[in-house]
Amino acid sequence: MITLNTETITLHRLVQAVARTPDPHVDGDSHRQPADVHIACHAATALLDQARPADPADPAGWPTWRTLIPHVDALAQHAPPDTDTPTTARLLNHAANFLQDQGELARAIDYYERALNCDLRLNGPDHRNTFTSRNNLADAYRAAGDLRRAVPLYEATLADWERVLGGDHPDTLTSRNNLASAYQAAGDLGRAIPLHEATLTNRERVLGGDHPDTLISRNNLAHAYEVVGDLRRAVPLYEATLVDCERVLGGDHPDTLSSRNNLAHAYESAGDLRRAVPLYEATLVDCERVLGGDHPDTLSSRNNLAHAYESAGDLRRAVPLYEATLADCERVLGSDHPNTLTSRNNLAHAYQAAGDLDTAIPLFEATLADSERVLSGDHPNTLTSRNNLAGAYQSVGHLGRAIPLYEATLADRERVLGADHPNTLSSRNNLAHAYQAAGDLDRAVPLYESTLADCERMLGGDHPLTETVRANLEAVRR
Secondary structure, eight states: OEEEOSSOEEEOHHHHHHHHOOOTTSTTOTTOOHHHHHHHHHHHHHHHHHHSOSOTTOGGGHHHHHHHHHHHHHHHHHSOGGGOOHHHHHHHHHHHHHHHHTTOHHHHHHHHHHHHHHHHHHHOTTSHHHHHHHHHHHHHHHHTTOHHHHHHHHHHHHHHHHHHHOTTSHHHHHHHHHHHHHHHHTTOHHHHHHHHHHHHHHHHHHTOTTSHHHHHHHHHHHHHHHHTTOHHHHHHHHHHHHHHHHHHTOTTSHHHHHHHHHHHHHHHHTTOHHHHHHHHHHHHHHHHHHTOTTSHHHHHHHHHHHHHHHHTTOHHHHHHHHHHHHHHHHHHTOTTSHHHHHHHHHHHHHHHHTTOHHHHHHHHHHHHHHHHHHTOTTSHHHHHHHHHHHHHHHHTTOHHHHHHHHHHHHHHHHHHTOTTSHHHHHHHHHHHHHHHHTTOHHHHHHHHHHHHHHHHHHTOTTSHHHHHHHHHHHHHHO
């Protein structure tokens, strides 16, 4: 019933159930009085909190987390929420961080919500722990693609930080940065970019130009410029940020490696593959040396290099690298991790580019089914997967399947992301192109026209998507 070894104690489930259940009807049951069970519960909570790795994002601690999570689940299941302590809230927040990194978003959200309720009950609405728990919950909603809940929660959290700590407190500035990123994820770049700009200005003034948070703000602003196609501002800002990261943090710091990757991506977006590919290659070598071959950032770096090879038309290098990256993601992260699903989607796209649609389409279909199961039907990655499957159907002339899927994807993107999100505008262009392929110009031309007007209004006349829509409209008019 009890198994002991040098590192663990294993109790039979029946023993566990009896030990945690007080019986007031049994005289002389001196070891299972409610107060004793209560003390034991909090002792177990403290032991779990002491045993957890400090950084949930560090892969070195993942085996320990995987051992601890079933015990955290048992604690959450058997301990009533109204008995939670500050230690419980801290443990649940860290466990949720790990689960979120592993793609277990539904479980992470449950733990974040319980931690927030505990902080509200014990500390009140104006305590910093409460603000942190609220921000964590908003992060999880954003990761799950639930921006309708994430954005208001970020807004409320920022208002609370400003009211309690003031506008210049570092935690307030972090909250502003998070809200700007949420606006950007929701496609509201009209609010995201000014907020990123203001946050950077404030961080430079309060923290200094070389503070790591300031460098993060510069990178985020560059990324927002890149999203709207303003590469004339994005690329120089990425370049300057990388120089500062190398000088302040060192060439091997993870943030420096991320900055190199981001600059390579901007070069790729600008069509400058002669600079993008060597920078991706060098970044991957550094990630493998510094972080290890199995680190998530290393796997992302491999994926990015494969994509650059694909963009350059070098499918002989892209496809094997995608295949190896997917195998590593499945082994390290698991088959259902969001990064693994993205890797599968990318490999399917490379097969399609290579003309191997017999392999690409089943892989797109399986990836979409997994995305719907793991991430939900409304997650932005799921919507991307649907769009890609529709494109594959169109490539083989299956317009009877492609057009309804494009239409459904567009309706979902308008509902989830909003009508002006770049992905929604891309969906409109794709649907118009499918109508054109089907010979339905009465629907294709007006859709191209309205999409072009929206792209020019939201993204500007020089954005690559705007130029694509304009070229499609000119071609159909000819």
